[in-house]
Amino acid sequence: MSGRTEISRRSFLKTSAAVGGGLVVGFFVPAGLGGRRALAQALSEGEGAGEGVGAGGAAPAVLPPANAFLRIGSDESVTVLLAHSEMGQGIWTTLPMLVNEELDADWARFRVEHAPAAAVYGSTAYHVQMTGGSTTTWSELDRYRQVGAVTRTLLVAAAAARWGVAPGDCRTDRGHVVCGERRASYGSLAEDAAKLPPPARVDLKPASDWKVIGRPTRRLDTPEKTTGRAQFGLDVRLPGLLTAVVARPPTFGGKVKSFDATAARAVPGVRAVVEIPAGVAVAGDHFWAAKRGRDALKVEWDEGPHAGIDSARIREDLRARARTAGVRAASGGDAARALAAGGPAGSAGVAGAAKIALVAEYSVPYLAHAPMEPLNCTVRRTAAGCEVWTGTQFQTVDQARVAEIFGLKPEQVSIHTTFLGGGFGRRANLASDFVAEAAQVARQLDQPVKLVWTRDDDIRGGYYRPLAVHRLEGTLDEHGAPLAWRQRIATQSILAGTPFTAMIKDGIDPTCVEGASDSPYVTAIPHHRVELHTVETGVPVLWWRSVGHTHTAFAVESFLDELAHAARRDPLELRRALLAKAPRVRAVLELAAEKAGWGSPPPPGRARGLAVHESFGSIVAQVAEVGVEGGQIRVHRVVVAVDCGICINPLGVRAQMESAVAFGLGAALHGQVTIERGRVVESNFHDYRILRLYEMPRVEVHIVESHEKPGGAGEPGTPPVAPAVANAVFALTGKRLRDLPFRLA
Amino acid sequence: MRLMVNGQEHEVAVPEDMPLLWVLRDVLGLTGTKFGCGMAQCGACTVLVDGKPLRSCVRPAASMTGQAITTIEGLSAHGEHPVQVAWAEVDVVQCGYCQSGQILAAVALLAAKPQPSDADIDAALGGNLCRCGTYQRIRGAVHRAAELMRS
Numbered sequence: 001m002s003g004r005t006e007i008s009r010r011s012f013l014k015t016s017a018a019v020g021g022g023l024v025v026g027f028f029v030p031a032g033l034g035g036r037r038a039l040a041q042a043l044s045e046g047e048g049a050g051e052g053v054g055a056g057g058a059a060p061a062v063l064p065p066a067n068a069f070l071r072i073g074s075d076e077s078v079t080v081l082l083a084h085s086e087m088g089q090g091i092w093t094t095l096p097m098l099v100n101e102e103l104d105a106d107w108a109r110f111r112v113e114h115a116p117a118a119a120v121y122g123s124t125a126y127h128v129q130m131t132g133g134s135t136t137t138w139s140e141l142d143r144y145r146q147v148g149a150v151t152r153t154l155l156v157a158a159a160a161a162r163w164g165v166a167p168g169d170c171r172t173d174r175g176h177v178v179c180g181e182r183r184a185s186y187g188s189l190a191e192d193a194a195k196l197p198p199p200a201r202v203d204l205k206p207a208s209d210w211k212v213i214g215r216p217t218r219r220l221d222t223p224e225k226t227t228g229r230a231q232f233g234l235d236v237r238l239p240g241l242l243t244a245v246v247a248r249p250p251t252f253g254g255k256v257k258s259f260d261a262t263a264a265r266a267v268p269g270v271r272a273v274v275e276i277p278a279g280v281a282v283a284g285d286h287f288w289a290a291k292r293g294r295d296a297l298k299v300e301w302d303e304g305p306h307a308g309i310d311s312a313r314i315r316e317d318l319r320a321r322a323r324t325a326g327v328r329a330a331s332g333g334d335a336a337r338a339l340a341a342g343g344p345a346g347s348a349g350v351a352g353a354a355k356i357a358l359v360a361e362y363s364v365p366y367l368a369h370a371p372m373e374p375l376n377c378t379v380r381r382t383a384a385g386c387e388v389w390t391g392t393q394f395q396t397v398d399q400a401r402v403a404e405i406f407g408l409k410p411e412q413v414s415i416h417t418t419f420l421g422g423g424f425g426r427r428a429n430l431a432s433d434f435v436a437e438a439a440q441v442a443r444q445l446d447q448p449v450k451l452v453w454t455r456d457d458d459i460r461g462g463y464y465r466p467l468a469v470h471r472l473e474g475t476l477d478e479h480g481a482p483l484a485w486r487q488r489i490a491t492q493s494i495l496a497g498t499p500f501t502a503m504i505k506d507g508i509d510p511t512c513v514e515g516a517s518d519s520p521y522v523t524a525i526p527h528h529r530v531e532l533h534t535v536e537t538g539v540p541v542l543w544w545r546s547v548g549h550t551h552t553a554f555a556v557e558s559f560l561d562e563l564a565h566a567a568r569r570d571p572l573e574l575r576r577a578l579l580a581k582a583p584r585v586r587a588v589l590e591l592a593a594e595k596a597g598w599g600s601p602p603p604p605g606r607a608r609g610l611a612v613h614e615s616f617g618s619i620v621a622q623v624a625e626v627g628v629e630g631g632q633i634r635v636h637r638v639v640v641a642v643d644c645g646i647c648i649n650p651l652g653v654r655a656q657m658e659s660a661v662a663f664g665l666g667a668a669l670h671g672q673v674t675i676e677r678g679r680v681v682e683s684n685f686h687d688y689r690i691l692r693l694y695e696m697p698r699v700e701v702h703i704v705e706s707h708e709k710p711g712g713a714g715e716p717g718t719p720p721v722a723p724a725v726a727n728a729v730f731a732l733t734g735k736r737l738r739d740l741p742f743r744l745a
Numbered sequence: 746m747r748l749m750v751n752g753q754e755h756e757v758a759v760p761e762d763m764p765l766l767w768v769l770r771d772v773l774g775l776t777g778t779k780f781g782c783g784m785a786q787c788g789a790c791t792v793l794v795d796g797k798p799l800r801s802c803v804r805p806a807a808s809m810t811g812q813a814i815t816t817i818e819g820l821s822a823h824g825e826h827p828v829q830v831a832w833a834e835v836d837v838v839q840c841g842y843c844q845s846g847q848i849l850a851a852v853a854l855l856a857a858k859p860q861p862s863d864a865d866i867d868a869a870l871g872g873n874l875c876r877c878g879t880y881q882r883i884r885g886a887v888h889r890a891a892e893l894m895r896s
Contacts, residue, residue, distance in 0.1 A: 087840055088840030089839070222837075226833060227821075235776035268760055370876060371842075372789060372874065372877075374781070421779070422877060658882070660878070693867050696878070696880035
């Protein structure tokens with residue numbers, strides 16, 4: 001993570017003059033090496049990539065050259081281009097921090113922009129341009145610091161040449177190069193620096209010299225987000241822009257049989273009604289015209305093969321499957337034999353003379369992501385190709401999809417990433433659904449079009465966190481130590497049938513079992529086995545903040561709690577014992593327990609529950625303090641301990657922990673998408689409830705000081721919430737909540 | 746119809762039933778007011794009308810003639826309203842989409858109750874959803890804004 005970085009071999013990095021004067025530092029993927037392979041190769045060799053596009057990339061002044069990562073303007077501006085999307089997680093601030101750790105510029109001068117879609121901005125973790133898996137900050141730790149280091153080296157070289165001194169005699173001081181009495185600002189050096197060849201290698205500071213990384217830093221996007229100036233996809237305005245909404249079939253996989261647009265066309269402001277694969281689109285002068293037009297449409301639907309879907313029946317089917325053997329995902333010892341020897345199975349809490357056997361089933365429902373900004377995308381055809389404005393987590397995937405729809409090459413499609421009004425995985429859609437719909441409408445019109453999903457479209461339009469059932473069987477030995485653990489998971493695959501199918505190995509989609517098959521608890525039990533049943537239901541599913549961990553953590557941490565209570569052991573003590581070989585996980589759990597006052601009496605009428613879970617490279621433990629008021633669960637306080645390795649921005653990590661608690665708690669208390677007769681029952685925030693202010697517990701966050709490789713921050717706080725609350729409710733009431741969302745009665 | 750928005754009068758020709766939200770956004774270009782649910786369930790579309798919070802997604806603009814409408818763009822020239830300052834100090838925002846509505850709801854609360862309790866804040870802003878879960882910081886920022894407004 002520190003030390004010397006070679007950037008020489010393929011000369012991937014080059015500099016150029018900025019439009020309007022200044023320095024651009026970028027990377028590029030060399031011709032002939034081709035997109036993602038070259039990038040992967042370059043990065044695996046620890047190199048950056050890049051050749052600057054000259055000032056000839058001048059076209060519209062708002063567009064940077066397609067390889068820029070950083071621009072130093074003659075006006076002293078420092079502009080960082082994000083290869084990833086800002087969707088609330090705070091990378092608008094953390095990536096510039098990484099740059100400035102090496103650059104030493106004036107923080108007040110920083111500006112941030114989303115990069116366009118191009119191979120050079122491919123994720124160093126996934127090799128497509130995307131934002132997800134809680135990867136952005138750690139995966140960019142080297143690349144963005146390198147950019148800062150290269151730029152600083154060039155600015156120092158420019159100053160040294162100007163003054164006729166050795167670069168080694170110069171230092172930098174917050175946006176200036178200094179040598180003795182001489183001092184020159186970065187902006188005044190930028191044009192000279194742009195003429196210099198990039199350095200063959202740069203030294204990155206050792207962690208002990210870091211001044212920016214680790215310092216609590218407020219967000220850079222606050223000014224625009226508190227004044228209404230921030231541009232989200234829905235805020236895009238263009239001359240002649242039409243707004244479109246789509247009437248979609250009431251069932252998944254349904255199709256238009258026929259439609260009558262007479263009444264829709266008669267609505268004032270409606271300009272066009274066109275059919276697309278997803279349904280019938282009505283385009284008008286503004287949203288209201290399009291929406292009224294859609295209301296007036298008469299569509300006859302072919303409801304397709306999934307008109308009989310019933311989520312309660314799916315749940316029962318999964319329960320039945322989970323009672324039979326599935327495909328092995330992980331195993332150690334002989335769980336089947338140990339369970340058979342463990343006494344009568346089939347009911348919870350049956351104690352033998354020396355042993356205890358437990359069986360329990362847990363279930364979680366389908367969940368919509370429901371970002372506050374409804375899905376939307378704007379497409380404009382141009383002479384050279386087309387332009388797309390959208391808040392997306394999947395730039396190059398969307399670009400390829402739009403190119404395919406228009407019969408263009410991907411590079412003829414410009415993607416302008418706006419701020420995302422939340423994503424949570426929904427805007428990383430493998431089929432680019434909302435983007436494709438906009439392109440399909442725009443292809444049939446002569447005007448640019450903004451396609452907007454209403455909230456009903458969002459809740460009912462699919463791509464849910466999969467419904468899942470876990471059946472757990474376990475035994476305890478005569479000392480109350482877990483002896484056998486069998487976990488059978490039945491759920492849908494997110495990856496099957498997508499471009500990520502190759503990640504499915506030996507019949508196991510890792511997103512179905514992550515957090516169970518690799519759980520330090522499970523693997524520490526002498527006889528353990530995790531199995532998977534993969535079902536197809538016709539319900540479209542997708543990653544939802546923390547993906548498989550959303551249900552595996554609930555099942556694992558709940559069942560562990562059941563075992564602890566059955567053994568009459570303190571839930572913390574049993575966990576500590578099992579985590580003997582996972583000291584980092586154990587330390588996080590202990591920290592949360594200590595800060596929460598575990599072992600001391602809780603306030604009257606309350607009880608505590610705990611859970612710890614590792615995901616996306618970080619470990620999060622939570623202790624929930626819970627009461628029951630008027631028959632409702634009331635979560636008063638959640639103490640969070642997190643070990644995310646090296647913490648780039650503690651203020652941001654705290655925010656993500658608070659955020660994840662709210663997200664997970666909303667799901668635990670309320671979240672549920674129900675399907676009856678093929679139709680989604682819920683439609684808006686009145687029946688698809690998310691957490692509200694008055695339900696928000698006091699959240700206290702404790703960050704473990706760590707020098708380990710950094711992990712993610714966006715997702716890992718979500719998985720422990722539901723089990724921590726369920727375990728607290730059990731401690732308070734004796735009632736074990738095994739189905740989400742929680743119902744006390 | 747004539748609408749008074751952020752101290753400026755606008756003459757607009759729109760359908761009688763068109764909600765104020767879409768007139769603000771799609772006709773006047775004031776996109777700081779957000780669309781979240783379309784049925785007064787989330788508060789993203791909150792504006793102030795004569796100082797009181799209003800869900801603009803369900804109220805026809807035609808019913809608003811003659812009333813002083815304030816959107817986030819009209820709250821201050823450069824974000825210097827104490828509530829906006831407090832929001833920055835407390836580092837409230839995440840995705841930011843709901844924050845126009847949150848801020849205007851907080852402004853209305855503080856006008857009515859200059860020293861709100863947590864319970865007052867929960868009650869006044871309970872209808873403003875935030876999917877990023879910035880609620881704890883919102884509470885803190887409302888208290889901070891109250892301090893700033895007192896001094």
